[in-house]
Amino acid sequence: MREDTQAAALASLGGATPLRLHNLLEQRSVGEAFEAVESGSLGSAVAPVEVLAAWQRELKGIDLNALSEGLDAAGARVTTLGDPTHPVQLVNDIDPAPVIFGCGTLPDPSLAHVAVIGTRRASSIGREVAREIGMGLAEAGVVVVSGLALGVDGEAHRGALLAGGAPPLAVVGSGVDVVYPKRHRDLWEGVVAAGAVLSEAPLGGRPEPWRFPARNRLIAALSDLVVVIESRASGGSLLTVEQAIRRDVEVMSVPGSVRNKAAEGTNQLLVDGCAPARDVVDVLVALGLSQTALATRRGSADAGVADLAVADLAVADLAVADSAVVDRSGSSVRSGAVDAKGAAVLDAIDDGPTSMDEVVDRSGLGVLEVYAHVEELVAAGLVVHDGSRIRRQY
Amino acid sequence: MLASIPSSTLDGIDGAAVDVEVHVTNGLPAFTIVGLPDASCREARDRVRAAVESSDLNWPMQRITVNLAPTCVRKVGAGLDLPIGLGILAASEQIPLESLSDISAVGELGLDGSLRPVPGILPMVDVLKTDRVIVAAADAGVAALGAGDRVRPVRRLRDIIDVVSEGLPWPHVEPPRCDDEVADEPDLADVRGQASARWALEIAAAGGHHLLLIGPPGGGKTMLARRLPGLLPDLSAEAARLVTRVHSAASIRLPGSGLVRRPPFRAPHHSASMAALVGGGSGRVLPGEISVATEGVLFLDELGEFAPSVLDGLRQPLEEGVVRVARSGGMREHPANVLLVAAMNPCPCGEGGSVSCRCGPSARMRYSRRISGPVLDRLDVMVHVDRPSPTALLEREPGEPSSAVAQRVARVRELALSRGARTNAALNREQLEDAAPLEPEATDVLHQALTDGRLSARGAMRVRAVARTIRDLDDAGPTLRARDLYSAIGFRVRPPMGSFDA
Numbered sequence: 001m002r003e004d005t006q007a008a009a010l011a012s013l014g015g016a017t018p019l020r021l022h023n024l025l026e027q028r029s030v031g032e033a034f035e036a037v038e039s040g041s042l043g044s045a046v047a048p049v050e051v052l053a054a055w056q057r058e059l060k061g062i063d064l065n066a067l068s069e070g071l072d073a074a075g076a077r078v079t080t081l082g083d084p085t086h087p088v089q090l091v092n093d094i095d096p097a098p099v100i101f102g103c104g105t106l107p108d109p110s111l112a113h114v115a116v117i118g119t120r121r122a123s124s125i126g127r128e129v130a131r132e133i134g135m136g137l138a139e140a141g142v143v144v145v146s147g148l149a150l151g152v153d154g155e156a157h158r159g160a161l162l163a164g165g166a167p168p169l170a171v172v173g174s175g176v177d178v179v180y181p182k183r184h185r186d187l188w189e190g191v192v193a194a195g196a197v198l199s200e201a202p203l204g205g206r207p208e209p210w211r212f213p214a215r216n217r218l219i220a221a222l223s224d225l226v227v228v229i230e231s232r233a234s235g236g237s238l239l240t241v242e243q244a245i246r247r248d249v250e251v252m253s254v255p256g257s258v259r260n261k262a263a264e265g266t267n268q269l270l271v272d273g274c275a276p277a278r279d280v281v282d283v284l285v286a287l288g289l290s291q292t293a294l295a296t297r298r299g300s301a302d303a304g305v306a307d308l309a310v311a312d313l314a315v316a317d318l319a320v321a322d323s324a325v326v327d328r329s330g331s332s333v334r335s336g337a338v339d340a341k342g343a344a345v346l347d348a349i350d351d352g353p354t355s356m357d358e359v360v361d362r363s364g365l366g367v368l369e370v371y372a373h374v375e376e377l378v379a380a381g382l383v384v385h386d387g388s389r390i391r392r393q394y
Numbered sequence: 395m396l397a398s399i400p401s402s403t404l405d406g407i408d409g410a411a412v413d414v415e416v417h418v419t420n421g422l423p424a425f426t427i428v429g430l431p432d433a434s435c436r437e438a439r440d441r442v443r444a445a446v447e448s449s450d451l452n453w454p455m456q457r458i459t460v461n462l463a464p465t466c467v468r469k470v471g472a473g474l475d476l477p478i479g480l481g482i483l484a485a486s487e488q489i490p491l492e493s494l495s496d497i498s499a500v501g502e503l504g505l506d507g508s509l510r511p512v513p514g515i516l517p518m519v520d521v522l523k524t525d526r527v528i529v530a531a532a533d534a535g536v537a538a539l540g541a542g543d544r545v546r547p548v549r550r551l552r553d554i555i556d557v558v559s560e561g562l563p564w565p566h567v568e569p570p571r572c573d574d575e576v577a578d579e580p581d582l583a584d585v586r587g588q589a590s591a592r593w594a595l596e597i598a599a600a601g602g603h604h605l606l607l608i609g610p611p612g613g614g615k616t617m618l619a620r621r622l623p624g625l626l627p628d629l630s631a632e633a634a635r636l637v638t639r640v641h642s643a644a645s646i647r648l649p650g651s652g653l654v655r656r657p658p659f660r661a662p663h664h665s666a667s668m669a670a671l672v673g674g675g676s677g678r679v680l681p682g683e684i685s686v687a688t689e690g691v692l693f694l695d696e697l698g699e700f701a702p703s704v705l706d707g708l709r710q711p712l713e714e715g716v717v718r719v720a721r722s723g724g725m726r727e728h729p730a731n732v733l734l735v736a737a738m739n740p741c742p743c744g745e746g747g748s749v750s751c752r753c754g755p756s757a758r759m760r761y762s763r764r765i766s767g768p769v770l771d772r773l774d775v776m777v778h779v780d781r782p783s784p785t786a787l788l789e790r791e792p793g794e795p796s797s798a799v800a801q802r803v804a805r806v807r808e809l810a811l812s813r814g815a816r817t818n819a820a821l822n823r824e825q826l827e828d829a830a831p832l833e834p835e836a837t838d839v840l841h842q843a844l845t846d847g848r849l850s851a852r853g854a855m856r857v858r859a860v861a862r863t864i865r866d867l868d869d870a871g872p873t874l875r876a877r878d879l880y881s882a883i884g885f886r887v888r889p890p891m892g893s894f895d896a
Contacts, residue, residue, distance in 0.1 A: 121754045123751070123752070124751050150756075355778065355780050356589075356590040356777075356778065357587065357588065357589050357590055357780060357783075360589045360590065361589075367589050367590050367592075367593040368593060368864060368867075368868065368877075368881045369877070369881075371590070371593075371880070371881040371884035371885060372876075372877040372878070372880035372881040372884065373880070374884055375880035375881065375883045375884040376876075376880050378848070378884075379839070379842055379843065379846070379848075379880075385884070385888070386888060387608065387776055387778065387887065387888035388608060388609075388740055388778040389778070
């Protein structure tokens with residue numbers, strides 16, 4: 001019998017918390033532990049006697065073959081602490097994570113890992129910042145670790161996927177085959193395709209409330225640095241921060257408006273002494289990753305250098321736009337899409353939400369012409385138009 | 395003695411001929427009205443008696459029976475007061491019976507013997523075929539649209555007696571003053587900035603495409619919508635008559651000249667019921683707002699606040715241009731050829747898309763889901779209306795006036811007529827194939843949008859119609875270019891609104 005199937009079976013037992021699983025597996029191999037539960041030969045040091053009795057009954061009802069097929073069907077792998085493929089960051093963690101389910105490919109552990117977390121009910125600015133930071137980190141080759149939740153978490157991953165740089169890593173509170181929240185199905189699948197989704201919950205595991213604080217500890221354990229974007233005064237993100245502090249992981253906080261309820265927690269973190277993160281450059285500098293980023297930041301204080309930096313950025317910008325056009329020039333429409341006027345319209349569109357009238361004003365073209373060019377750019381995948389606003393897409 | 399006076403009553407927005415038969419005979423004094431009168435019609439007994447006595451005439455102390463034939467049609471309103479009164483006077487031999495030959499009458503009597511106007515006078519006189527049609531002086535203008543010089547307007551019952559028994563000429567009634575309807579319509583020149591919204595209005599007006607305005611409160615959505623009728627051409631003679639009939643039946647104040655020449659603008663409040671919007675009511679079937687706005691603009695402000703069932707009730711009328719209201723008394727078909735303009739906020743707080751938005755993603759999602767997809771699908775042009783920038787507001791230069799835009803609109807509408815449809819939006823699939831051939835690049839554009847899932851099959855048809863309008867507004871070239879289609883797709887409604895933040 002495959003050990004991973006047995007481990008999956010053990011993790012799916014009712015009340016199999018990480019701590020109990022750790023007690024069970026600390027001194028035993030998975031096979032031994034499985035037999036011990038099956039034969040009822042365990043002492044109450046592992047778990048209360050009635051729980052062990054329940055496990056024994058439950059284990060008899062589990063069809064290991066079906067479970068094994070289920071794992072394969074979900075494309076999920078199970079690793080335990082002893083496995084060489086178990087996430088290395090978790091091996092010596094203070095709160096052991098004995099059994100981990102995973103989908104996708106684990107990012108190279110030698111890459112820097114940064115958690116980008118925050119409230120589910122983020123303001124539109126918070127979501128925008130999350131996306132930008134996610135994008136910037138991935139571009140700089142940093143693994144974005146987050147929870148795939150609504151709001152900040154999801155946006156951070158969305159940004160990382162858009163950038164297409166370093167692979168993203170998600171730790172979720174439900175089973176790796178249970179997409180939660182459902183609205184993030186595309187994002188979830190994107191993360192699995194580009195990076196990995198990890199969970200302690202068994203296959204088919206519901207997103208039970210107690211799973212989320214446990215999930216937060218894994219996010220903290222997997223990361224070299226935690227960036228909190230928006231958090232209410234008593235938000236779940238602050239639990240992650242606590243876990244990060246227990247592990248001596250640096251925490252950075254994005255300053256928010258003092259009138260923004262969603263930024264009360266993050267502003268309190270700043271008061272408590274966290275380093276502020278104004279943008280991705282601050283984070284990269286804290287990671288010691290970015291000489292160029294630092295130069296850009298310093299340059300903005302120095303007019304001469306700033307011009308140079310801006311010029312460089314503009315060139316980079318064009319290169320991005322060009323490559324996008326070339327990449328997507330599958331059909332004649334697409335390659336022909338961006339002519340001189342199209343480029344002028346593209347120039348008039350910000351990275352942030354821009355209104356049609358603003359584009360009309362800036363480009364100096366007629367309204368119908370602007371609508372036509374914007375739609376061409378949408379077709380070419382260079383901008384997004386949600387009916388109200390347009391923004392660039394990279 | 396027996397007298398019979400032709401008259402009519404209102405049935406939906408149509409007139410129904412009624413013969414008022416009056417029988418006066420010896421017996422205990424009594425006054426009964428039979429023949430399915432409604433309450434206001436039955437009350438005629440008291441009004442007619444007082445009016446007769448106030449006009450220095452005698453009330454016969456005999457047995458009076460009034461029959462309203464045909465008895466199967468429900469008689470509504472007080473318009474039958476006058477024929478009942480005339481019938482009683484003739485049957486009691488106070489006026490010569492033969493003097494009333496070839497006279498019909500419609501009007502409400504006051505207790506002092508004066509004659510009052512009644513709603514629906516136009517459809518009602520339409521069914522009266524006599525040489526002379528007596529109506530209240532206040533109804534003269536509108537009635538003349540139906541009966542021309544057969545109309546005999548009078549101010550009081552006594553005037554009629556003077557003519558028929560004394561041989562005096564019909565009294566001269568000054569025709570009501572004509573006010574200039576157009577002067578009431580607000581002008582597009584008042585709108586500062588709003589470049590995209592102006593174009594959206596022009597496209598909607600020119601092609602008859604239903605329009606959705608989205609934007610924060612104070613952005614000017616209502617202001618823009620009110621300027622839409624001013625861009626539409628005058629109603630054709632036929633349409634003007636139809637609209638006047640509907641307005642007359644719905645008791646809406648008609649312009650001084652009687653005939654509604656300008657497209658109507660109706661803006662029902664979002665608490666409107668299904669019956670108020672599509673028509674109905676118990677007993678008499680009244681035209682709903684969608685019929686009152688026919689040939690004009692129906693403006694639904696705060697679209698998200700309308701009851702979903704009411705909005706869904708608009709789907710069939712918008713599709714077919716008529717609304718069929720079925721009641722126990724039968725089915726009525728009312729016109730419903732409206733240009734629908736809907737306005738809504740982008741999210742509950744109204745600031746959606748800008749940095750000050752306080753709504754959570756799920757609140758925004760719920761808000762945009764309040765409007766059913768099939769309703770959104772019928773809105774062909776969407777535009778985001780932002781608050782105008784301060785510079786645009788302080789601009790002294792007025793915008794392009796409505797009259798200039800209206801000229802372009804009229805030209806495009808004529809093109810649509812030459813293609814065999816009322817508007818470009820009404821072109822059916824075959825007509826579109828003929829009238830809106832695609833250039834090869836344009837086919838690619840549609841193909842790409844369909845493949846990417848940015849357009850549905852139905853959406854592609856609608857886009858093609860809008861693109862036809864856009865090309866017509868531009869240079870009226872025969873084929874559709876890629877850019878025309880791109881512009882049309884750009885103006886298309888995108889269902890998951892606020893998707894940046896979801």
